[in-house]
Amino acid sequence: MCDPIQAMNGRIIGVDIGGTRTRVGAFSGGELLARRAFPTRGLPEVSEAIRALLAELGWDRPDAIGVGAPSPMDMRAGVIIGCPNLPHWRGVEVTRELGEEFGCPVYLANDATCAAIGELVFGHRARDFVYITWSTGIGGGIVSGGRVVWGATGWAGEIGHMVLEPAGPPCRCGKRGCLEALASGTGIARAARERLGEELSAKDVVQRAREGDRAAGEVVARACRAFGQGIAIVWELLEPELIVLGGGLTRAWDYLGPEVLAAVREMARGDPKVVLTELGDDVGLYGAAALPDHFPREWTSS
Template sequence: MADDVVVALDVGGTGIKCALVDSAGRVRHGERHPTAPQRGPDAVVTTILDLSADLADTAGRTGLRPRAVGVVVPGIVDEASGVAVWSANVGFRDVPLRELVGKRLGVPAALGHDVRAGGLAEARLGAGRGYRHVLVVPIGTGIAAAHVVDGQVFTGAHGAAGELGHIVVRPGGPPCGCGLRGCLEAVASAAAVARRYAERAEDAAGADRVAALAASGDPVAAAVWHEAIDALADGLLTGLALFDPEALVVGGGLAEAGDALLDPLGRALRARLTFHREPALFRAALGDGAGVLGAALIAQDALNRECA
């Protein structure tokens, strides 16, 4: 009998990660393709459908049986109705992706949000495994969060839960893309760290290099790094007050700094705790594969519901 797998796609503004994943969470086949959003949203949808079909064909040729499909995308996603409501990166507006991919493959389908799906994978399969209440916070170009309880992500009434990056932590601070000033994302994201260092040092450097320079004693880098950690601690404290997690998992580009981030962040957060219980603090374990594994998990969940 053929081994059962699900088809999983993690659609980003630059690339699409694709995989065939079995019920144990093992990737049996993986691919990466460009998104090329400049072609327009209709072309991106066609690419998603074609890649899904190609992966299902690949499964059949290699003795695997595709049983469901999961797709995760950025932006605002209505997971209940399976609609990609809006995405600045890809250009989606009210695209019924779940229906489209399900019809193309003839199997149960699921549509999810990329950050929440990555958080789901970290909670079930990665650094948060074994904890019931997990808050996963990816810190990259932006900052978001996924609140996972008993292996399920809470999406909010309108699919926009977890926007931790748009908590104002520095009133009157740097402008944020959302229109406010001083949001956590505008102060402490990897992009914000790189931008602030470039402004002060008149030298371009990514957040990982800023962390290394700070560790080596560079005063400008150290000041920028300290300000980012201080702001992160303030923002995460709000997250603890709202969600009360057992485990806090930090990922994204900023987490590539490892202990240079987690050690001072843990100390700064601990110093702010009053009635809050301190969560276990971990670096994300799944890297940039978290999203596609999350897509596989929501596909498996859709299949289980269909079979129940």
């Protein structure tokens, strides 16, 4: 059996569809050669960016395309089911449409799982770790023994939808008290609206807390504690070598980290090692490019 951490041979296009920005990159031999980034719209904008990269590099066509998206999806069929954040992608048959246009195999997966693949191939290179995105939403990807844990249909690692408070605030998934509802950027903004009576972004709430605003501080502390609880549960379940964090809220890790880690230490036995991704905002793009090497082969036959 070959090593699962492969070299990304060939000409690969990675596409990371984000809630606000989409990143498209052309890779060869595991190296990012050229890239485009633009506000997230739909498939035509992604096609256009791929065509521009092919023209820039003088490539006729790519050997494979990997796509990551923050939405419920049918991975086997390569279809994005859609969510309120991605109105232009609802029901889009990503693998069929891009495959027909560019004449190559196309693979679609959850963006946080792609980020875990990015971390596996290009980041800390641990073989047992969990990647967690702490951003507008909370997502996760699990790597065990150097291989991605996909679950039966690709939904493994949806850490954001573990229920921590059954009577807690509503989550966009329809349940209540999910980790995402308690600790994500959206959750922080919602809690601030209720507690402070103001429409603030999570970033603003964190800034207010830094400046000593007591109510904002309580909102942030509650989110950090819930996030730490989520990390502790993941660690107790899997005992990963590392827990790797990425996403917008980790930019304030100097302020949020101590509070999160205090909760982790309180709720997990042992001493979980929590680190930030070294790939920054590109972790999902790198992972999408490595997705063709890691996609479950048995799901590609149909």
